[in-house]
Amino acid sequence: MTIAPPRAAEPLHRALGVTDDELDAIRDRLGRDPNDVELAMFSVMWSEHCSYKSSKPLLATLPTAGAGVVAGPGENAGVISIGDGLAVAFKIESHNHPSAVEPYQGAATGVGGILRDIFTMGARPIAVLDALRFGDPSEARTRHLVDGVVRGVGGYGNCVGVPTVGGELTFDPSYAGNPLVNVMAIGLLEERYLTLAAAPGPGNLVILFGSTTGRDGIGGASVLASATFTDVDASKRPSVQVGDPFAEKLLIEASLELIERGLVEGLQDLGAGGITCATSETADRAGTGMAIDLDAVPRRESGMAAFEVLISESQERMLAIVRPDREAAVREVCERWGIPAAVIGTVSADGDIAVAEGGREIVRIPAPALTSNAIVHRRLATPPARRRSAPAPGAEVEAVDRLPERGMDPGAVLAALLGSPNLASRRPVFEQYDSTVQVNTVVGPGHGAAVLRVKGTSKALVASTDANAGVGAADPWLGAAMSVAEATRNVSITGARPLGVTNCLNFGDPTRPEAFWALSEAVRGLGDACRALGLPVTGGNVSLYNESPAGSILPTPEIGVVGLLDDVASRIGPAFVAEGDTILVAGEAMPGLDGSEYARLGGGAAEDDPPPLDLDRERRLQLFVREGAARRLIASAQDVSGGGLAVAIAECAIWSGLGAAIRVRIGHSPAVDLFGESPSRLVLTTRPRHTPALELLARQFGLPIEVIGSVGGIRLVMDLVGAGATGAAEERGSRVADPIDVALADLRHTWDHGLARALDWEAPASAPEGR
């Protein structure tokens, strides 16, 4: 068996993406030269995507222990106990490069892959959140990608019957050649059914069930996910897998039935690396080996070479480890669901992955050599030569100057922000998803964190994804820490206690020292923030080489958080609740506009630092809001993030249909105080009689808190007061201190239509959003 290298001059290993050093390391582990089939297996398993060879040393620094953690990193998904014998499984994963090549299938199979990670553990998938990032929405190619990816996420999730309840959609030119499709899935399981991806018990059968194996997705992990795009390359299309959500639906039901009937000793899905990955990982985890008979693998096309069968990434396949006396029962379940199943081998005691074809052994590799003992690279990390300088005094005021036509009128800036592609209503997108199937969705997409009730209990799970890529460009430590702060804050403000963190680290080429520096800084920020907030990192995914000829993406640490609400009836939403309620701001605005939507509106990064983050204050803020919620002092709670305080308040008003009269004290500048995105701030409302108690509680947590107005009317009125307002007003004429005074209906219209207009989609529905 030989594999013809595409260019005769190039040695096979290089053509497969294996470096000369890595080839030496493979020889070292085998004690001989690998044959071509073995080399193909190594090329996939030692790819960045499967081996984490660059990021492993960094990820080892993350905190993973925490209350109730049942399964952490290394398993298919993190699992945390939520009481009542139940546990939540969750994980986020990327499908960036496949989605760039073929957006529909790339996104669809991204959903399929992460769902398999969930039900492989014995959990029924109950929700999906999708975090999507694209280039400039005015470009035709971006529109093509958005349309395909959104249809793909929906086409798959809607069909398998898992609601899409949240996520993000962000536009930045850095993603033009390399969009990000990160999908988080959440599952619910009875703890007694927790199933691990291990292959214990020599003599047990290895059963492959699900779809047949074909040539689709050959080298997806190595070719697509682990190399920089030279360009959008149609020749890479065969490396994109093709999704079949109906097959996945059958696989979910069959797998859960197998688990609940106690028929499997271990279960693993086939994703990147296909049979090679599933066999070697399960064997390695159990300290066993496997003898695989390649001829037994059901195929969808003839003439497949051995290496193709071994590394094919055909979708919707599972590997089960089954006691011989249970084979018949497993076959019966698969038959009921109309799923092909085949015994393709047995678990062995020798620790080797041995593959036979036509009765002849063609592969023998120690399982750890493919997985836990794969190569690890120590990459060079160098900060970029041109770091941002310290902010000049009054720099944030200069940023106002970047908006000459709007800078004088805060109301116009607010409207521009609310209608901008990154802040306008996401409804045209999330309406293409089924967000209510499974009848758990208490709060669906569009209004902060998603809330899912847990049937049979009074509890609810709360989930959010967030990434602050804008700040990460200037300071990746800060960007990652802020992402964790924001995602957990979004969970805490519902009254829920965050349980754990999953992450998808989207970065550039790790062999570039600046890109690797950004990754290491981000992992440090992720760890620092999680330690400060007392949260375990239970798993995640690293996606590197997110670069195109136009350059690298912004460092994007996507953070997924799941929290637990003990009493779903006590949940707090972001929208205003009642006329006459007092509006307060907890926390304080800090200078720093870099990375903000306001700066983006001005045509790029401000010549300014991003705002600072005090992790201890963040911790106290989240404790405070949860305590306030528990004492029923809070009517609504909204996070101040994209677009700053003014946008946060406008959203509370738009979502509730209730206006507000506000006085904003301008301590820095109108830009910073109204539109700055400094973290650790909340907009809260409360019944007037509870205001003193809420203020007292904030002070007990050492937090600034201030009454800024009250809920009511059909207009949003913000008066600007204080030294900053008058100072700036004098500097540039009195108009800076003009109040914002706008009809809610106008703001709502702007917010409703911004995204559809940016994408040139048909006019969205004007029916009231939400429930």
Next chain:
Amino acid sequence: MAVRIGVVVFPGSNCDRDTMHALDLAGAEPVELWHEQAELDGVAGVILPGGFAFGDYLRAGVIARFSPVMRSVTGFAAAGGLVLGICNGFQVLAEAGLVPGALLRNRGLRFLGRDVRIAVEQPDTPFTHLSGPRRPLRMPVAHGEGCYFADAATLDALDAAGQVLFRYVHEDGNVAGETDDPANPNGSLRAIAGVRNGAGNVAGLMPHPERASEAILGSDDGFGLVRSFVEGAAAMAQAGGVLEATAR
């Protein structure tokens, strides 16, 4: 004793559990009817739930109608048994010719998941009699092929015979337009959201009453429809006619 309601489960059904959950809440005993089984296990009524019965890559419901269970459901319906199709179940009933009309792709050619409001056009049927005071009912739709279509003569006949059970309406109760009206999410002709057969014992609708059966989910407007069906089926079971018909 709780009335037994069958819920047909095709391999790609994905609202079967939701429907059974709502039936539980309504005090019924849900009975799973696997698509390969020919017997209806003596149920008093049958619900075809939402989902993508066989993936529905070709067209919604086009394969499901040939399932063994559908032969029994057809017989059950012919004998006067109560049958309700929700979303994909409606599509299957339409493909099987058990209710008039067809469900085309949404006019916007996109899957659409959102809350809609529907008016109960016929409040005195076994599917609607407990739907409460006459007001628009709010519940979700979630489908890609929900545009109700029939020729004009059929539509006239349906209207004349009172076979239109539900129409998409605005919040104020006014019937939605056929085009460019977000209150009619799929562009259904005459804003039809649900119909019944001529005999009045088989009905289908695109919106999901089972997803609007608990206040915690944002609306319990659909629960009256679920309860109507359960009580309607219970009344027929007491009469005994349908049970005998299926036993033959």
